[in-house]
Amino acid sequence: MSFIKTTTQNIRRSPYQTIAAIVIMTLTFLVVSFFIFLLAGSSRIVSYFESKPQVTAFFKNEAKQEDINDLQNKLKETGKVSNVKFVSKQDALAIYKEQNKNDPLLLDLVTADILPASLEISTYKIEDLSAISETLKSSPIVSEVIFQKDVVSTLTSWTSALRKIGMAAILILSLVSIFMIVTIIGIKISHRKEDIHIMRLIGATSWYVRWPFILEGMFYGAVGAFSAWVLSTVALVGASPFLSDFLKGIPIFPISPIFLLIVLLTELIMAAFLGGLGAYLAVLRYL
Amino acid sequence: MIKFQNVSKKFGLGTHALDDINFSVDKNEFVFLVGPTGSGKTTIFRLITREYLPTQGSVLVGEWDISRLPKEKVPTLRKRIGVVFQDLKILQDKTVLENVLLPLEIDRKDLIAAKKRAEEVLGEVGLSEHTNKFPTQLSGGELQRVAIARALVLSPEIILADEPTGNLDPATSWEIVKKLIEINEKGTTIIMATHNFDIVKNVDKRVIALDKGKLVRDERKKDKEAKKQS
Numbered sequence: 001m002s003f004i005k006t007t008t009q010n011i012r013r014s015p016y017q018t019i020a021a022i023v024i025m026t027l028t029f030l031v032v033s034f035f036i037f038l039l040a041g042s043s044r045i046v047s048y049f050e051s052k053p054q055v056t057a058f059f060k061n062e063a064k065q066e067d068i069n070d071l072q073n074k075l076k077e078t079g080k081v082s083n084v085k086f087v088s089k090q091d092a093l094a095i096y097k098e099q100n101k102n103d104p105l106l107l108d109l110v111t112a113d114i115l116p117a118s119l120e121i122s123t124y125k126i127e128d129l130s131a132i133s134e135t136l137k138s139s140p141i142v143s144e145v146i147f148q149k150d151v152v153s154t155l156t157s158w159t160s161a162l163r164k165i166g167m168a169a170i171l172i173l174s175l176v177s178i179f180m181i182v183t184i185i186g187i188k189i190s191h192r193k194e195d196i197h198i199m200r201l202i203g204a205t206s207w208y209v210r211w212p213f214i215l216e217g218m219f220y221g222a223v224g225a226f227s228a229w230v231l232s233t234v235a236l237v238g239a240s241p242f243l244s245d246f247l248k249g250i251p252i253f254p255i256s257p258i259f260l261l262i263v264l265l266t267e268l269i270m271a272a273f274l275g276g277l278g279a280y281l282a283v284l285r286y287l
Numbered sequence: 288m289i290k291f292q293n294v295s296k297k298f299g300l301g302t303h304a305l306d307d308i309n310f311s312v313d314k315n316e317f318v319f320l321v322g323p324t325g326s327g328k329t330t331i332f333r334l335i336t337r338e339y340l341p342t343q344g345s346v347l348v349g350e351w352d353i354s355r356l357p358k359e360k361v362p363t364l365r366k367r368i369g370v371v372f373q374d375l376k377i378l379q380d381k382t383v384l385e386n387v388l389l390p391l392e393i394d395r396k397d398l399i400a401a402k403k404r405a406e407e408v409l410g411e412v413g414l415s416e417h418t419n420k421f422p423t424q425l426s427g428g429e430l431q432r433v434a435i436a437r438a439l440v441l442s443p444e445i446i447l448a449d450e451p452t453g454n455l456d457p458a459t460s461w462e463i464v465k466k467l468i469e470i471n472e473k474g475t476t477i478i479m480a481t482h483n484f485d486i487v488k489n490v491d492k493r494v495i496a497l498d499k500g501k502l503v504r505d506e507r508k509k510d511k512e513a514k515k516q517s
Binding site for chain 1: 366
């Protein structure tokens, strides 16, 4: 109880140092929050593309249904294919109509005859796409093969680069935060040197003196992380109409409140740890 | 209770703060420690509270030899000794009550019981009406009594009072001494360092005199009486 009382007193009595510590922690955790959102969003986008039919083979008009079935079976036998879907000329027309329902002029001009039948194929692994694509290209009934390997691999390399940049930024900012907390707590310790000396003379143990400073560091971390979480969540919610428009069709929004709470909890734990660690280093150095 | 055996304390440049000191203080005894400035009175207190370690000899406090006392036991030793510091060492940003509560908080006493005990001790030293005042709002004598209350609050076995009457007028000085005698009569061992020879002469207690770090006189009550008769 007395630790908490002393901690609150320490915080109240030096408001500028308190603000500086909280601001630096907020900055660090703003970066952490945005990085988490970006990473979660990009992995959702990657998995969306991965789950989509990744190779589409369009058939020649003269392709017979039994040849298409043979090809379909041949693909399934490779064991690399997770899903194969046949889209007939009629299905293709229905999809076309749905996509262009607001443009009657485009609908009038198109009939099922001019749209090719196709096979949409998903694989378990991205690296199997090339082999499947080659098999399809070598078939005499296939006129064209398109696949999304490039989209997925570009996204994957972006995500991986983002992860590295984010990790580096978090590491640097965490180190800056720790040093800031060490400095601020160090100043506070030297400010209260006489009081600490008196407390020791009347029987205070080292940890009795140290705990309020460590709690203070943890408080700065937790308040900084909470502020950063509020700011980043508000920014994300504010930007979601634009983002959901931009990422049309990719099911990211609305963001689950459970996900946001998990982010908050993770950040609070991480921040309290960072703040506590900074303060611990300061008390080891100065007390 | 306290025993100094061939104790010497030398500081960095070879200055002898204490030189081969031998004396012991029994339980419930009241001792005046006298001597000019720099004679080693405060060093003796600092050895008893293990702020310093002796360069030579041994200092025994109760069952502990302070040279061999592990670092983690020092707080326990200090809680058994109440100290009225020469410069009082009152925390300026805490109220009278908070200052007196501090040793109880350090000793992890229950807050309600601690508050009750602190108020009781403040009552004993006549400061009941000043509990919520800050040190800057008190007179010298009142501050001195806050320091005594803080030293007393954990009911220590020993109280070390370093010049508790310094800078006080004679009436207030006597008030403080009477308070310390009263505490001693309740069973607490007291060592009081002082310059005030008027008090030492008129209070019938043992006197240990120091000069330049040497013990020059150790006069018990009976010796004083014999001296008076002769």
